[in-house]
Amino acid sequence: MRKQKKDRIQDLRTFVISVNFSGQHDGNYKEYEFLKLAKSLSVLSIKKSTALRLLKSDPAFFLSKGHLNNTKMFVAENNIGLVLIDNPLTPIQQRNLEKKLDAKVLDRTGLVLEIFGSRAQTKEGMLQVELAHLLHQKSRLVRSWTHLERQRGGKGFLGGPGETQIESDRRSLASKIVGVKNAINKVKKTRGVQRNLRLKNNIPLISFVGYTNAGKSTLFNAFPNKKTKSENRLFSTLDPYLKKCGSPNKEYIISDTVGFIRNLPTSLVIAFRATLEEISYSDLIVHVVDISDENADEKADVVYKTLETLGVEIRNSNKIVEVHNKVDISFRKRSTPFLKGLPKNKVYSISAANKQGLNPFFRGIEQNLYKKLIKENIILDVYETEKIKWLYQNQLVKSSELNESSLKLQLLWNNDQREQFNRSFVEKAL
Template identity: 40%
Template sequence: MDTPETEERPARAFVLHPDLKSDRDRREAARALEEAVSLAAALPGIELAGQAVVPLARPRAGYLFGSGKMDELGQMLKAAEADLVLIDGPVTPVQQRNLEKAWKVKLLDRTGLILEIFADRARTREGVLQVEMAALSYQRTRLVRAWTHLERQRGGLGFVGGPGETQIEADRRAIDEQIVRIKRQLEKVVKTRTLHRAARAKVPYPVVALVGYTNAGKSTLFNRVTGAEVLAKDMLFATLDPTMRELQIGDGPKVILSDTVGFISDLPTQLVAAFRATLEEVLSADLILHVRDISHPETAMQAENVTEILTGLGVGKDVPQFEIWNKIDQLPGPEREEIANRAARSDGIFAISALSGQGIEGLLEAVAAQFQDHRHEEVLELGFGDGRRRAWLFDENVVQSETQTEEGFTLTVFWTQRQADRYRRL
């Protein structure tokens, strides 16, 4: 009789948020810890063993925490039977090694955790390669675990349960060789993306990019207006690889709508660089829809983070932006009404619920109006009896080329949506 396979026990993770008193820009500790716990929940195979805010006057070079706090936390971790500690902040390689030895646990800092999540979620070839590149950049100076996990075929980087110590020099060579290999592969993928972008440019519909803090509701909005089935969950980084769909807005223009990876505070610099190619759709966008979770207590701070990252990516102020105040359905009645009124009085701000559909129609009308004068190319077939229409096209100066056929004329025109609508009413 076959014996059932025993499932691997999930890693029991304890989340610590160091509340650094000397950091003037530090976030509210309880909110920061809540986000860190959400990050932990976004990683498969993790079971929450506990969480705590750790007040910290200043970080200690060797262990991050002072000796008394080290002992106190060690007892807490032992009581919780934790075998993984997630520290919501930067941890140096020396601190990581020392803490792991002292507490006899595996340890990940914020950057390592986000890299793990991205590795698990990446689906496209480019996404997988970019995550690997970011992980290599991050871990090159650490070299605390063997790198055999890089040969694995599926998600996860192995930071959580990797094997033990290995030869540093051999590791460094292995990492450098991997970086060279991945760069070559990425160059090929980027060339393919460039060809795809060039092909889209021949169908010159304007590009509308959805951006926003992770879990702001971008994918829910994307699904609502396009009818797509992009993964939309109440989970950080539910969307990783970019998704694009053609969208016909009523009787108005067609646009290309792009759903992008969510941003987050303290996004690892390695990932910003690695995902620059993925975010090129934002750089080339004709309109950016900045989706905010207006019900979140830290919505203003999240909006600032998104703006900073967009600026860092090189998105200029000349690119039009709409601000989408999403999740108004999660606000209490009076506050919901106040937010809706504020949005209605402001240009370029729309209060909506992507989940219920409230406010979507007004948003789409504004997007359509934005591109009413956007010029696009079209090929028309006219019979010899369509002299009036043909003359109108030349009067409007929209004809790019004309070829006579047996039945009449083939014309390539470059015109605005208004001109296209007027032509069809002739």
């Protein structure tokens, strides 16, 4: 009989499975990325990676009968302790596979959660990872236990006779989730205080975003001051890093945030929303793209779509610049932006590792941050909520005065911001 499977991931002999359904055309890319995800957990000992083709998923085991039998044979012969599958599994499918294979089984979401758990270092990062795990457990608990009739009796107001075990577990998870959310909210309030101090002192914020492993941390480290980890692995930056840069008269803060990835688990997006939403408060967003990656277009699109879900206005945005990184190892030259409509003068080709093209980039950063600002008063109807919201979200309002039916706003903005406002609202109304 095989050794009992471990509950925690720890030095496990691992079998990696990527599944492609009929009609999918990104099989090689999916398999490569999922294998890279698995390799980013150093505690795993990967014995084999394979790509399987399915017409449809089996409701009980996900895999077809033939693939299931072959997988079972390989797992048994090679003493595999962990099977990774690059597709969402229902709780029932995961449980059935684990029983059939006598091994731990994780889908893509489970693997990404494990990776995030191994990367968190700050209190905020750990809290957010814990929340993501709890939310994931809760969703699977609800779906996987509906067939069970396990009940327990008891005395007292809670857990009285006839309460099912699932109800007790749901309540326990809900209580933990509330506790973690409260702790995260305290961190969020502190972040808000820091943001207000930054605004009061007119110190701009630059946020680095990009697909994981695009080279954000390497570029971040190219600025003087404290260094962060810069490694060739996925999600090397999980916690947000901040540091002050620039000359004495032109100070600014740069922030390195967690890298994005295709099909980022919903529980992670929810858990990390407090951190990721800080991007929307940035004065400038630097999107770092690995130009040497043959899938750079798809990955850039993932980043922009993720930013949109966080409330960052992408189209016609004057906040965004693109950095095409790793030109030293790229076989293609590209000067056009990945974001449609972004001016070419907001695209910088660099090699962060070799410090190639950094000086023009640094100059461009300051030019984008310190354009000539214009003071201007405008009067809006109090019902023009979209316009008012846009101006506040872009941190352009310096003071306001409310009258009976109108709002007088004093703005501090540059010509680009004024033109963007007109494109977004005035021209639309014509």
